[in-house]
Amino acid sequence: GAGVSQSPSNKVTEKGKDVELRCDPISGHTALYWYRQSLGQGLEFLIYFQGNSAPDKSGLPSDRFSAERTGGSVSTLTIQRTQQEDSAVYLCASSLESRVSGEQYFGPGTRLTVT
Amino acid sequence: AQKITQTQPGMFVQEKEAVTLDCTYDTSDPSYGLFWYKQPSSGEMIFLIYQGSYDQQNATEGRYSLNFQKARKSANLVISASQLGDSAMYFCAMREIGTGNQFYFGTGTSLTVIP
Numbered sequence: 001g002a003g004v005s006q007s008p009s010n011k012v013t014e015k016g017k018d019v020e021l022r023c024d025p026i027s028g029h030t031a032l033y034w035y036r037q038s039l040g041q042g043l044e045f046l047i048y049f050q051g052n053s054a055p056d057k058s059g060l061p062s063d064r065f066s067a068e069r070t071g072g073s074v075s076t077l078t079i080q081r082t083q084q085e086d087s088a089v090y091l092c093a094s095s096l097e098s099r100v101s102g103e104q105y106f107g108p109g110t111r112l113t114v115t
Numbered sequence: 116a117q118k119i120t121q122t123q124p125g126m127f128v129q130e131k132e133a134v135t136l137d138c139t140y141d142t143s144d145p146s147y148g149l150f151w152y153k154q155p156s157s158g159e160m161i162f163l164i165y166q167g168s169y170d171q172q173n174a175t176e177g178r179y180s181l182n183f184q185k186a187r188k189s190a191n192l193v194i195s196a197s198q199l200g201d202s203a204m205y206f207c208a209m210r211e212i213g214t215g216n217q218f219y220f221g222t223g224t225s226l227t228v229i230p
Contacts, residue, residue: 033218041222042206042220042221042222042223043206043220045217045219045220048218056217089158093160093218095218101148101165101167102210103150103162104150104208104218105162106152106159108158109159
């Protein structure tokens with residue numbers, strides 16, 4: 001079956017522009033996560049959606065970052081007024097939230113470069 | 116406090132030898148899951164192995180095994196008979212049922228297999 005997909009795979013934008021990153025989770029997965037990974041670094045949690053519950057936004061680094069998940073499926077991460085420090089790979093993952101043993105399935109990531 | 120601690124930023128192992136990657140965790144939740152992921156230079160995150168907090172036996176998946184020491188809050192990954200293709204970043208992660216199935220990742224260990 002289809003895995004997690006993300007688009008675009010690469011995005012180059014000018015400082016100050018807004019960008020939207022898209023994630024299509026695995027069908028039936030009710031949990032969806034966004035992470036940021038800077039070059040050579042670990043995963044930085046950004047936001048987590050679980051079913052119809054309010055999202056956990058505790059990892060968003062500033063109010064320039066926002067995310068939504070429509071219809072419990074597709075999610076969009078929006079970064080407004082991008083800064084050079086926003087350059088990173090943005091990873092999306094989905095999981096069956098009903099089981100603690102449910103591993104995350106990751107998408108291929110979106111590499112964002114802010115010039 | 117860090118939920119997941121990986122103290123080895125870089126490790127080297129001779130091909131065909133075994134290697135242990137360390138991971139300690141911090142939780143007061145009795146129900147949790149521990150995961151290991153591999154991230155090759157291509158960037159995708161690959162699920163390797165899972166250990167549940169109530170599992171009596173150490174998890175094994177092929178050449179991967181998890182040395183689970185609950186009292187010490189330790190979940191080390193053991194890779195037997197290392198292969199050149201094992202060279203990658205390895206991330207330890209934990210999921211707590213009590214915090215709404217949030218995932219916590221360590222900072223990773225870079226493993227290099229030497230021919």
